[in-house]
Amino acid sequence: MTRLINDHAEFAAQALAGFAASQVDRVTAVHGGIVRSTTCPDGQVAVIMGGGSGHFPAFAGWVGPGFGNGAACGNVFASPSESQIVSVARACDNAGGLIFVPINYSGDILSFGAAAETLRREGIDVRIVPVTDDIASAPASAWSTRRGIAGCFVVLKIVGAAAEQGRSLDEVEGVARAANEATRSFGVAFSGCTLPGAAAPLFVVPPGRMALGLGIHGEPGIAETDMGTADDVARLLVEGLFDERPPEPGRRVAVFVNGLGATKYDELFLVFARVRELIETSGMRVVAPVVGEQVTSFDMAGLSVSLTYLDADLEELWLAPTDTSSFALGAVARGARREFAEPADGDEPPIPEASPVSQSAALYLAHAFVSVHGAIAENEEHLGMIDAVAGDGDHGMGMMRGVTAAKLAAEQAAAHGAGVGTLLARAGAAWSEQGGGTSGALWGVGLSAAGASIGDTQALPDDAGAPDQRLRPVVEATRAFSDAILATGGAELGDKTMVDAIVPFVDMLERAIEAGSTLADAWAKAATASTEAADRTADVVSRRGRSRIHGARSLGVPDAGAVSFALIVSAVLGQEAR
Amino acid sequence: MTRLINDHAEFAAQALAGFAASQVDRVTAVHGGIVRSTTCPDGQVAVIMGGGSGHFPAFAGWVGPGFGNGAACGNVFASPSESQIVSVARACDNAGGLIFVPINYSGDILSFGAAAETLRREGIDVRIVPVTDDIASAPASAWSTRRGIAGCFVVLKIVGAAAEQGRSLDEVEGVARAANEATRSFGVAFSGCTLPGAAAPLFVVPPGRMALGLGIHGEPGIAETDMGTADDVARLLVEGLFDERPPEPGRRVAVFVNGLGATKYDELFLVFARVRELIETSGMRVVAPVVGEQVTSFDMAGLSVSLTYLDADLEELWLAPTDTSSFALGAVARGARREFAEPADGDEPPIPEASPVSQSAALYLAHAFVSVHGAIAENEEHLGMIDAVAGDGDHGMGMMRGVTAAKLAAEQAAAHGAGVGTLLARAGAAWSEQGGGTSGALWGVGLSAAGASIGDTQALPDDAGAPDQRLRPVVEATRAFSDAILATGGAELGDKTMVDAIVPFVDMLERAIEAGSTLADAWAKAATASTEAADRTADVVSRRGRSRIHGARSLGVPDAGAVSFALIVSAVLGQEAR
Incomplete structure (x- = not known):
């Protein structure tokens, strides 16, 4: 449960202030959210993220070179308001246009849409590409109406890399659409989170059961089933995702296993091991996987698997360097790859003679x-x-x-x-x-x-x-x-x-x-x-x-x-x- | 609780294999643990970490340039065996000597000590500097017998930077001792973790109460008290730590707020905000703070604050670049620092005239x-x-x-x-x-x-x-x-x-x-x-x-x-x- 609180009405604002204070070299708090504290080249497209609070590192933790320029941060689980988004977007504008990449929830879409209108009236070019990765939220035939969940991490990382390379707003928008269309997520939850100030969890999953396709706020899923092993969970998620995999064999795929908060690293690694095996066995190739907590829901227990089917451009962008408080790539020059001898198993010394x-x-x-x-x-x-x-x-x-x-x-x-x-x-x-x-x-x-x-x-x-x-x-x-x-x-x-x-x-x-x-x-x-x-x-x-x-x-x-x-x-x- | 398991006897091993598979560019699994998959310069001191599993990112997540060379990974909450440590250490040896930096638990000290003896018989120079940061585990007069908790993150980061700079084994050992002597941690726990395969948590803290000074495995603390607000918890921890602060005013101090697993990011930021205020108010200066989960205990709820009183050398090493799966610094060149106008509060438009x-x-x-x-x-x-x-x-x-x-x-x-x-x-x-x-x-x-x-x-x-x-x-x-x-x-x-x-x-x-x-x-x-x-x-x-x-x-x-x-x-x- 969420225990450390000063004033539950101020929870999200105080947490955000604490985050900003811990990252002064990277970010600054402005009205409505978090922006980079460092300059960007003139004319660079600015990538604006945002959503309710309670999902850290999403979205404030992804502000930095090669990722987002700013994150509009609403209250706990509530979309940011139009004025918050406008404020963050204005602070990020490099005169190269803005791309808004919200996750597809009606409140977020309303506020980001209204903010875009306001900024367009000021002469700023704004594009909106909502992330719609959750396969459990609508059938494939209506994929563009699906809600957004953890796959936004992959989409935003790719969009941020495109902006960092200096691509035009049209190009960055094209990358965002391609990344979103290539990304599918499917998740399970084992228990609900307790919001700051609430006495009970938002929802309850019976012990030994899991809810399939639950949203990151506990929105209803598509089914409830028995837990099974880590391998079972991995198979269930991958099979669900494979219903929509591209027909061509040998695709390269970015894999992201996201923990919702109380499902810890070792458990995520267990699931990843099996996910990777299933993907590689299917003839696809896992590229630069990420396993960890990137889109959380306080102390909710559960995880999701996101797959992004890469083409050469998306892969280049997925691998591009980035430096944020919560995700970094390409930090330090690594040495050459070492060769390791196969472990010499089974060469136990012989049993000495005995009477x-x-x-x-x-x-x-x-x-x-x-x-x-x-x-x-x-x-x-x-x-x-x-x-x-x-x-x-x-x-x-x-x-x-x-x-x-x-x-x-x-x-x-x-x-x-x-x-x-x-x-x-x-x-x-x-x-x-x-x-x-x-x-x-x-x-x-x-x-x-x-x-x-x-x-x-x-x-x-x-x-x-x-x-x-x-x-x-x-x-x-x-x-x-x-x-x-x-x-x-x-x-x-x-x-x-x-x-x-x-x-x-x-x-x-x-x-x-x-x-x-x-x-x-x-x-x-x-x-x-x-x-x-x-x-x-x-x-x-x-x-x-x-x-x-x-x-x-x-x-x-x-x-x-x-x-x-x-x-x-x-x-x-x-x-x-x- | 820990839910995703295939076979509880194989839990730690399978998780470690999954981790290694997710980070092939950085690390390789060898018998007994994880080592860098890339080469190091000949003659560079190798930093060997290790301990029981269940504390990820500690220790496997810290293997990489500027941090550890290898992590010996025991079973869940159990120190690695001598042979595991020897295997990891041999795989890391760059002919510059080895430094073992275990955390001070009797099992770890036994195994690292035995491994050091074995390697010394082979002609390898091995030094051991245990981390003893937990002020709750013994009085200041016996600080060198204290157990090690989350402060090992700071100590190991600093030791890893010294080795990366090419310092000699004597110098690196001196840095390790200085970093450990400068580091103090104090923690609280709100609930226990449930080990893989166990039906109940390892320990229970009554609702609304917290245990002070509890170890990262639930070892007894020094007292139990009512929870209070995030500010109260911050004050309690900082006051405990300040009992042993250096007498000189104006010290620069690395601050690390660590979450144990189920105490989430927003909560940690709330506590950090107040910790920072208390430290700065005392006349000291916070340097490059880290707020997050680095030394966890599955889904245990709680946190600790670690302070490392820096001198110029320790500060340089604390700020040095590093690139591991779970902590990176200095990844991408950032732009110049921006100037932000003070937010213009209170310029609400006037109330229009009304009938x-x-x-x-x-x-x-x-x-x-x-x-x-x-x-x-x-x-x-x-x-x-x-x-x-x-x-x-x-x-x-x-x-x-x-x-x-x-x-x-x-x-x-x-x-x-x-x-x-x-x-x-x-x-x-x-x-x-x-x-x-x-x-x-x-x-x-x-x-x-x-x-x-x-x-x-x-x-x-x-x-x-x-x-x-x-x-x-x-x-x-x-x-x-x-x-x-x-x-x-x-x-x-x-x-x-x-x-x-x-x-x-x-x-x-x-x-x-x-x-x-x-x-x-x-x-x-x-x-x-x-x-x-x-x-x-x-x-x-x-x-x-x-x-x-x-x-x-x-x-x-x-x-x-x-x-x-x-x-x-x-x-x-x-x-x-x-």
């Missing part, structure tokens, strides 16, 4: 990773919740990724005849790689150290000898795990970290084994000690926990790393007991 | 605008709701703005002796200017036409003569209002627009007056006819309504413009009846 007893222990250990994976899967959400109290809440997800990768690596290593040492090293590397974060890095170094300690050939528990001697390698491996984590993480016992659950585990394991316990008994006692110690971290106020925050909000909640360690050693025991 | 009877009718009419204003205020929300069904939901807000401005203009005109014609013209101009949108434009032309029709001198109802003759100017003025709207808006009766309520009103008014009614009676009958006609628009499926959508979702809901017209003429009657 049969270590190989059989490794198979057993690979099964233990299955139990561990199950335990973490079951507790993923809980771990995330307790982590969120003191940390960043990602512990459950990170552990899940790590343990999943480690299980897979362990299974593969065991299947290829690895010994225990190699299995632990591979599982650790996979955990660190896929788990990420502090916990991933620590489990990675810990398992690697344990693997190095135990090696691939040592005699293991099922050999002959007194229990405490037979089990010595296991104790040493757990001690190596603990030492590596203490050294790498820098935490000490009592710091409310996973160390608080590790140290009691290793101590109890060693004590029980020295007292003559079997491995199963000793491990059970150690796991219990670890669980109790993890629970006790709830009584501790973190001194130097993961998030390095001063303050003590974590009292009463145990450390997530300690809890997950205890869960894991307990799960190994479950396997042991089978 | 006493027209002046007294104008006073009466100004009172009628007060009633009209009250009626619209009472129905603002209702009008917005019925408009949202077929239009963009802004009708209530637009009418409210328009009628408020019209009331003020009418009162001022009447107080300065205007006649009815001038009062209506001024009210119409104000309505169009402030109301905006289609309704603002149409009420503007309608009231102006009515004013022109009735003029400032005509005899009015209280004069002598038969009622139908005495009241003729009123009928003609309403007819002029109707004709102007028909001509300008292009809608016809039955199109489900305000015209459907206007035409029956004017027809009934004329009929009743011709039948000898008093103005009060005739107006009452006409207002009733208008209300009934407006209600009947609920039975109509819009053929060419404001939003120009095909489809018929508006059946059962009346047209908002027709309803508001009926409300207004009924409110005038309320005034009449007093």
Whole structure:
């Protein structure tokens, strides 16, 4: 929702003033909107944009060389008035004529039309080319009555480039018509925006559903359907757009994926990846795509895809340099294109030779990773919740990724005849790689150290000898795990970290084994000690926990790393007991 | 929330692939992250960034000349692994040494540290300078242990410029330390983000409250407080930052207002406007501010302010050109700075002379605008709701703005002796200017036409003569209002627009007056006819309504413009009846 407001009646005006103050080298606020603060050559056509506020960067963010000369800025979602447009247009006039490129809404058309009449009476040549890109708003047979949505970004960028090149008003108008006729957009929305001062969103889309063809102010769309994946959304939009694609094969096409505000960059990139694939598979060629937020609607969730079918002239203009606050091209001379070697996948070093007893222990250990994976899967959400109290809440997800990768690596290593040492090293590397974060890095170094300690050939528990001697390698491996984590993480016992659950585990394991316990008994006692110690971290106020925050909000909640360690050693025991 | 997902385990990887595919001229994906796709001079220091995914543009969006050479990209909110960092760093090495600039989180520090060790063993000189800008994460006495948040944008931009200039690794490291020591950030959060695949947000802030000093993953902050206005938030953040401002007066300072994802551009500009004022008032000077989303956290709502106290060297580097997908400076040669005349406020043309009877009718009419204003205020929300069904939901807000401005203009005109014609013209101009949108434009032309029709001198109802003759100017003025709207808006009766309520009103008014009614009676009958006609628009499926959508979702809901017209003429009657 829109939360930061001083006075909701002044919202748009204050935001615009703030924008202008942040961009004094580029723009100046005049009555009615924003114009370039720098001079243009005499006789250059001036490109006038505009519309309601609430769509930033549209339109004020596109004022600059190679794009718009001025933006008339109405109130929130309201078209600018005639006098606002006249004021902005007058401030931009370079005596080369004006081109108005509004988006096709009746209020905007009324005001831009009235402003054009006023300026023509003053002897200024004004042309109007409304953008009509939204395929959902009228059938193809009536395309010129369609409303304008995000495709105006592409049309205006192209028109601005034509004006910057010094083309005549007739030529620029021709470019504007060609760019508009070549541009089609189709969008979906997942939730409405909340206007400044409003208590509720402008409209609501039921959870898990999406509205097809919704306008940028929440005007009705053509249908509502289930969400699907990012790929599904990409396919749906591209298929809709392809209904009107030009018949000739091999067209070059500018692609613009626009986020409406609350649909964020990563999500847009997911959709773009599939859009690009579909377009290229169809035999067309994607040219200089743009993926981002250019025509927003406050915090509305949704996106649109715009395609502009380029000819040589439109492509030249689409690629021309520009410099605005919100879009720039051709900024700095880039170096030559580098050649990259193909990534050398699959050249994993071979599995070192291992003793049969270590190989059989490794198979057993690979099964233990299955139990561990199950335990973490079951507790993923809980771990995330307790982590969120003191940390960043990602512990459950990170552990899940790590343990999943480690299980897979362990299974593969065991299947290829690895010994225990190699299995632990591979599982650790996979955990660190896929788990990420502090916990991933620590489990990675810990398992690697344990693997190095135990090696691939040592005699293991099922050999002959007194229990405490037979089990010595296991104790040493757990001690190596603990030492590596203490050294790498820098935490000490009592710091409310996973160390608080590790140290009691290793101590109890060693004590029980020295007292003559079997491995199963000793491990059970150690796991219990670890669980109790993890629970006790709830009584501790973190001194130097993961998030390095001063303050003590974590009292009463145990450390997530300690809890997950205890869960894991307990799960190994479950396997042991089978 | 994060909605567009294919496979939540693959979310970050797929998003990164999509990003790389959208920027082939700038970047290439390698194992572990993103590097420039273009060559660098031999011996140039390479700047390596990185961290968890979900913060775009940080860090992949900052890869390019004058900024970072490579970004190691971990999984969602998880630090990259050692091997990812090593892979990205190797791909960036120009034989001039590497500088790692992670943000200070234990996982990142672990992985970058381990990667540095590995690369140093290969003979590569690697320096590490973690960013520690978040003043909320530790006291000033322990500033070097603070976590890093959005200030990394400023630090990395400056470090990237130093490397681009060809400075040595020692020099670049010195710049990095100086930039970090000069940078302080402080942020607030209003709501948590929902990670891909998660059902609920990572954390929740109660409505109307904000969390101070929250980390970019939702790590705990230092306090929770009531929201306040945009100005309040700006003051709170700047005052927090000023606790550590340098003692010398007149410092030049880079200001960066960062949005976390769901706090949108207009809101950020509101806050920036006040931040700038507070800084300039304190005697410091704002240099090349940046306002936007650079370090996000999916759809988290909140923002931070970062201040970097510049010396001459840091300022030069802050202003140096750069070209990345998400931030560019110095793109295109701009023209010279223009001089703008001060806006000529207050030179409103004088009030034309009016007859006493027209002046007294104008006073009466100004009172009628007060009633009209009250009626619209009472129905603002209702009008917005019925408009949202077929239009963009802004009708209530637009009418409210328009009628408020019209009331003020009418009162001022009447107080300065205007006649009815001038009062209506001024009210119409104000309505169009402030109301905006289609309704603002149409009420503007309608009231102006009515004013022109009735003029400032005509005899009015209280004069002598038969009622139908005495009241003729009123009928003609309403007819002029109707004709102007028909001509300008292009809608016809039955199109489900305000015209459907206007035409029956004017027809009934004329009929009743011709039948000898008093103005009060005739107006009452006409207002009733208008209300009934407006209600009947609920039975109509819009053929060419404001939003120009095909489809018929508006059946059962009346047209908002027709309803508001009926409300207004009924409110005038309320005034009449007093």
